[in-house]
Amino acid sequence: MTVSATGTHDSAPDTRFGELTRMPDARGHYGPYGGRFVSETLSYALEDLEQTYLSLRDDPAFQAEFDRDLAHYVGRPSPLYHAERWSRTLGGAQIWLKREDLNHTGAHKVNNTIGQALLAKKTGKPRVIAETGAGQHGVATATVAARLGLECDVYMGAEDVQRQKLNVYRMRLLGARVIPVESGTRTLKDAMNEALRDWVTNVDNTFYIIGTVAGPHPYPQLVRDFNAVVGREARQQSLEQIGRLPDALVACVGGGSNAIGLFYPFIEDDAVAMYGVEAGGDGIETGRHAAPLASNAPRGVLHGNRTYLMSDEAGQVSDTHSISAGLDYPGVGPEHSLWKDVGRVKYVAANDKEVLEAFRELTQMEGIMPALESAHALAHAKVLATTMQPDQHIVVNLSGRGDKDIMTVAKIDGIEF
Amino acid sequence: MNRIDQRFSELKQQGRKALIPYITAGDPAPHYTVGFMHALVEAGADIIELGVPFSDPMADGPVIQKACERALKQGTRLVDLLDMVAEFRQADTKTPVVLMGYLNPIERIGYEVFADKAATAGVDGVLVVDMPPEEADEFGPLLKVRNLAAIFLVAPTTSPARAATICAHGEGYLYYVSLKGVTGAATLNAAEVAQRLEPLREMTDLPLCVGFGIRDGVSAAEVAKVADGVIVGSALVNRIAENTETPEIIAGQLKSVLAEMRTAMDA
Numbered sequence: 082m083t084v085s086a087t088g089t090h091d092s093a094p095d096t097r098f099g100e101l102t103r104m105p106d107a108r109g110h111y112g113p114y115g116g117r118f119v120s121e122t123l124s125y126a127l128e129d130l131e132q133t134y135l136s137l138r139d140d141p142a143f144q145a146e147f148d149r150d151l152a153h154y155v156g157r158p159s160p161l162y163h164a165e166r167w168s169r170t171l172g173g174a175q176i177w178l179k180r181e182d183l184n185h186t187g188a189h190k191v192n193n194t195i196g197q198a199l200l201a202k203k204t205g206k207p208r209v210i211a212e213t214g215a216g217q218h219g220v221a222t223a224t225v226a227a228r229l230g231l232e233c234d235v236y237m238g239a240e241d242v243q244r245q246k247l248n249v250y251r252m253r254l255l256g257a258r259v260i261p262v263e264s265g266t267r268t269l270k271d272a273m274n275e276a277l278r279d280w281v282t283n284v285d286n287t288f289y290i291i292g293t294v295a296g297p298h299p300y301p302q303l304v305r306d307f308n309a310v311v312g313r314e315a316r317q318q319s320l321e322q323i324g325r326l327p328d329a330l331v332a333c334v335g336g337g338s339n340a341i342g343l344f345y346p347f348i349e350d351d352a353v354a355m356y357g358v359e360a361g362g363d364g365i366e367t368g369r370h371a372a373p374l375a376s377n378a379p380r381g382v383l384h385g386n387r388t389y390l391m392s393d394e395a396g397q398v399s400d401t402h403s404i405s406a407g408l409d410y411p412g413v414g415p416e417h418s419l420w421k422d423v424g425r426v427k428y429v430a431a432n433d434k435e436v437l438e439a440f441r442e443l444t445q446m447e448g449i450m451p452a453l454e455s456a457h458a459l460a461h462a463k464v465l466a467t468t469m470q471p472d473q474h475i476v477v478n479l480s481g482r483g484d485k486d487i488m489t490v491a492k493i494d495g496i497e498f
Numbered sequence: 499m500n501r502i503d504q505r506f507s508e509l510k511q512q513g514r515k516a517l518i519p520y521i522t523a524g525d526p527a528p529h530y531t532v533g534f535m536h537a538l539v540e541a542g543a544d545i546i547e548l549g550v551p552f553s554d555p556m557a558d559g560p561v562i563q564k565a566c567e568r569a570l571k572q573g574t575r576l577v578d579l580l581d582m583v584a585e586f587r588q589a590d591t592k593t594p595v596v597l598m599g600y601l602n603p604i605e606r607i608g609y610e611v612f613a614d615k616a617a618t619a620g621v622d623g624v625l626v627v628d629m630p631p632e633e634a635d636e637f638g639p640l641l642k643v644r645n646l647a648a649i650f651l652v653a654p655t656t657s658p659a660r661a662a663t664i665c666a667h668g669e670g671y672l673y674y675v676s677l678k679g680v681t682g683a684a685t686l687n688a689a690e691v692a693q694r695l696e697p698l699r700e701m702t703d704l705p706l707c708v709g710f711g712i713r714d715g716v717s718a719a720e721v722a723k724v725a726d727g728v729i730v731g732s733a734l735v736n737r738i739a740e741n742t743e744t745p746e747i748i749a750g751q752l753k754s755v756l757a758e759m760r761t762a763m764d765a
Contacts, residue, residue, distance in 0.1 A: 282678055284655060
């Protein structure tokens with residue numbers, strides 16, 4: 082919404098991006114992106130989910146239950162922490178960390194699984210399934226399934242099962258079955274293929290808890306809405322702790338759920354710059370990365386939506402590479418694609434080496450060990466901070482904690498347990 | 499008249515049902531595909547569905563997933579399929595060919611360019627598994643003006659309202675997915691299929707063809723009693739998978755699987 086220069090509409094912020102708050106359209110499209118590109122068997126289930134969600138979204142009782150779970154089960158609000166020592170060392174802007182790593186289960190992912198589990202409960206389906214990359218979404222799903230007494234199967238690429246053994250065992254302890262996926266590249270995208278195959282077979286008794294803002298409509302919308310609590314809190318906390326809105330937001334982007342959660346409530350605050358940081362892998366120039374937006378990949382359709390998608394000239398989806406299993410995905414949530422096109426968010430990449438440096442720096446200077454995914458955001462925040470002044474402020478979404486990555490980092494350090 | 503419509507009108511006059519085999523193009527290697535297509539016609543195929551291999555075949559079971567992997571390993575691209583169809587057309591101008599696959603390879607070429615090339619090559623219909631009619635407003639008309647049929651799926655979970663939409667947009671034939679699941683998953687229940695097809699008959703004059711779960715002469719004949727066509731995929735692709743070391747015998751195997759179905763359906 083554009084308001085007049087005289088500012089008579091004081092309830093509406095001055096913004097060029099009001100259109101973005103009215104996404105998606107009735108058919109789940111975000112401009113040219115999004116949609117519902119699925120085989121016919123799933124169409125009914127998605128229409129049903131959309132109806133259920135739209136009816137509950139504005140239901141005060143449902144919202145109250147969601148808020149209660151976030152407060153007492155997840156432990157919200159998560160703190161906004163001023164990384165003073167690190168900021169001082171960098172000598173630029175002040176860096177603030179939105180501590181999603183302190184949530185129950187250790188990442189932002191639980192915000193969404195709590196929400197979707199409530200939807201599952203309303204639909205009465207006794208079984209949930211999920212796909213997972215790093216295992217954080219799988220753990221968060223297994224957790225809520227345990228709490229609600231739902232049967233839970235988690236699909237995980239066989240390569241990720243190897244990379245994230247600790248999370249695999251966590252899921253099993255929680256009572257979930259972890260099913261290694263051997264097809265394709267044996268990573269997150271293949272786990273999602275297999276979860277969709279399961280859902281198409283067991284659609285009558287199964288609720289599919291998608292972990293990111295991708296997938297067919299209405300998933301990108303409801304995952305965004307459930308994660309937007311991150312940005313609402315961060316906005317309020319910025320006003321209280323900084324005394325104003327931050328100058329910039331930074332978050333890592335794989336599918337893009339933590340970034341959308343932080344960014345969305347600020348979307349009309351034109352003065353707040355936003356940076357989505359994709360997985361640069363060995364470097365964009367090497368082709369071995371997972372950065373469809375930063376590398377300007379072509380548009381494509383995968384997993385039910387149209388978006389920027391890494392694929393070859395024949396339309397086959399490309400292999401991706403990242404040190405972090407959670408970002409190792411060739412596509413990205415459709416709303417991010419739109420935000421890139423309209424220039425609301427700038428999408429950049431951090432490569433594996435920069436990520437490891439940021440991981441070590443934060444651990445050693447602030448005593449906070451970030452997930453390798455979140456360390457992508459930190460790596461860019463470092464670069465950004467040094468271009469800014471000490472009286473400017475950056476909020477970084479510290480989307481998850483790094484315990485799960487200790488083995489990966491140890492291996493790089495040549496340490497065997 | 500499109501070759502598909504022509505074929506169904508002939509079948510109707512003869513009182514026969516359509517037998518529609520599916521194979522993945524480029525499996526086990528691209529230079530076999532055209533030969534396989536001719537072999538299928540010799541064994542009684544009325545229409546051929548030619549699968550476009552894709553890296554992420556979300557609606558397919560392990561049999562067709564592996565077929566896609568074999569074909570992609572051999573470098574099979576959508577543009578190669580169009581060449582295969584053109585080559586097939588040099589010897590066979592009558593048998594309709596439908597391309598079946600996922601949207602992304604078509605997106606990458608571009609809808610209009612693809613539609614032009616497909617029409618020129620002699621393709622008759624296109625079935626994009628992950629493109630329901632609601633997402634086909636741009637692509638559908640581009641096919642139609644080139645006399646290419648946009649073929650859509652109907653599933654056991656399709657609501658009556660959706661079925662009406664699909665019937666309104668569909669051309670060529672309706673592909674009824676006999677069961678909830680992926681390709682090659684289970685054996686269908688012919689009585690249940692018959693019950694599901696009944697309301698569709700009220701909505702459309704399009705031929706109703708049934709796929710998923712048809713593996714032999716018995717299941718083909720059961721379905722042929724209630725539907726206008728029988729689609730068979732994994733049962734054929736299995737024969738390719740079993741004989742990748744001896745590809746010269748595959749065409750014969752495909753013919754024997756299909757001939758058994760043809761005989762059972764026509765009995």
